[in-house]
Amino acid sequence: MIAGIRSVLAECGGLAVDAETLAINDDLYAAGLTSHGCVGLMLGLEEEFDVEFPEKLLNRRTFESIAAIRDAVRGLVDGGEA
Amino acid sequence: MNMVDITAAQAAYRDELVDAGLLIPTGVDGLYGRSGVFEDVVERFDALVTRWGGRDGAEVMRFPPALNRQYFEESEYLKSFPHLAGTIHSFGGDEKAHRTLLRRLEEGQDWTEDQVATDVVMTPAACYPVYPTIARRGPLPGEGKLIDVFSYCFRHEPSIDPARMQLFRMREYIRIGTPDQVVEFRELWLERGRAMMGSLEVPLDVDVANDPFFGRAGAMLSSSQREQKLKFELLIPITSSEKPTACLSFNYHQDHFGHLWDIHSADGDVAHTACVGFGMERVALALFRHHGFDTALWPGSVRKVLWG
Numbered sequence: 001m002i003a004g005i006r007s008v009l010a011e012c013g014g015l016a017v018d019a020e021t022l023a024i025n026d027d028l029y030a031a032g033l034t035s036h037g038c039v040g041l042m043l044g045l046e047e048e049f050d051v052e053f054p055e056k057l058l059n060r061r062t063f064e065s066i067a068a069i070r071d072a073v074r075g076l077v078d079g080g081e082a
Numbered sequence: 083m084n085m086v087d088i089t090a091a092q093a094a095y096r097d098e099l100v101d102a103g104l105l106i107p108t109g110v111d112g113l114y115g116r117s118g119v120f121e122d123v124v125e126r127f128d129a130l131v132t133r134w135g136g137r138d139g140a141e142v143m144r145f146p147p148a149l150n151r152q153y154f155e156e157s158e159y160l161k162s163f164p165h166l167a168g169t170i171h172s173f174g175g176d177e178k179a180h181r182t183l184l185r186r187l188e189e190g191q192d193w194t195e196d197q198v199a200t201d202v203v204m205t206p207a208a209c210y211p212v213y214p215t216i217a218r219r220g221p222l223p224g225e226g227k228l229i230d231v232f233s234y235c236f237r238h239e240p241s242i243d244p245a246r247m248q249l250f251r252m253r254e255y256i257r258i259g260t261p262d263q264v265v266e267f268r269e270l271w272l273e274r275g276r277a278m279m280g281s282l283e284v285p286l287d288v289d290v291a292n293d294p295f296f297g298r299a300g301a302m303l304s305s306s307q308r309e310q311k312l313k314f315e316l317l318i319p320i321t322s323s324e325k326p327t328a329c330l331s332f333n334y335h336q337d338h339f340g341h342l343w344d345i346h347s348a349d350g351d352v353a354h355t356a357c358v359g360f361g362m363e364r365v366a367l368a369l370f371r372h373h374g375f376d377t378a379l380w381p382g383s384v385r386k387v388l389w390g
Contacts, residue, residue, distance in 0.1 A: 034338070035306040039302050043299070055298070060306050
């Protein structure tokens with residue numbers, strides 16, 4: 001899953017740095033993720049993992065790091081609330 | 083107050099304004115003529131804004147209430163607010179199509195099929211023509227730029243709330259420069275805005291806000307905007323004390339417009355932008371609500387601030 005997240009980040013996140021070089025707890029906003037970049041990232045993750053983020057997860061915290069994204073996506077893939 | 087009560091209060095205030103002759107109905111919700119008294123208040127408030135901000139050295143620009151469609155497309159407005167945009171279309175057919183148009187008009191059918199988009203789009207916020215204009219001039223000077231604009235703006239959101247018009251005026255100061263310059267400008271106007279509106283003796287509050295972004299992507303942008311405190315509004319109760327109306331807004335766009343239009347500071351970094359917007363009709367409506375429809379009877383202290 002981490003590899004999938006990195007690939008969506010690289011494609012949709014508009015980061016200032018190479019997504020491959022980020023540790024899973026690195027702050028993505030510090031790495032250049034903007035609000036509009038975050039929207040692209042959210043839509044890209046939904047397509048990649050065939051999930052839909054519920055409104056309560058549509059905030060900055062959900063997308064703040066690769067680990068945070070992993071936890072959220074895992075919760076959705078498992079069919080429950082993240 | 084529930085939604086039904088809020089709607090009723092909005093309709094009641096609109097009817098009062100129309101009965102008093104301050105607003106002139108056109109048959110379309112949110113589209114009104116204004117009386118001389120209403121315009122006088124708008125003009126005096128406009129002059130008050132200049133008294134507070136006019137010595138900062140802003141470059142004055144006045145645009146018609148329409149944008150170059152190319153600028154509009156580049157602004158990404160359609161990404162965030164497709165539901166509010168107003169594009170201008172015109173007849174683009176030949177004589178045969180003209181006859182069809184007239185026949186359909188006469189028969190009460192849809193006649194808009196041969197209308198085609200022009201190069202002109204309604205201005206959604208007074209600052210939109212400014213960014214591409216400044217971008218064309220090249221890198222900013224060291225002190226950045228301060229621009230003063232005033233324009234009618236269009237938003238497609240028909241409402242019976244007289245404070246939510248489809249065509250309304252917005253005065254704005256726009257700061258373009260380094261993050262420090264821009265944040266300092268917004269802090270200055272948050273203070274000034276409170277003091278200036280306080281001098282008009284209306285109840286007010288300043289709170290964090292978000293723009294009405296469209297759809298699920300919009301929910302994401304709204305929550306992000308709030309979390310980062312990028313938008314503040316100065317609120318005055320007009321038809322509801324629980325849901326007061328935003329009359330001024332203080333917006334920090336970070337480097338969003340700088341990136342879009344490729345605006346750079348003197349040091350080569352992407353420029354940051356912020357703006358303070360004054361909702362001219364909303365301020366007038368708030369003043370009429372709190373001081374009455376007869377401006378001659380407004381408190382002497384308020385009259386002195388506005389009329390001298």
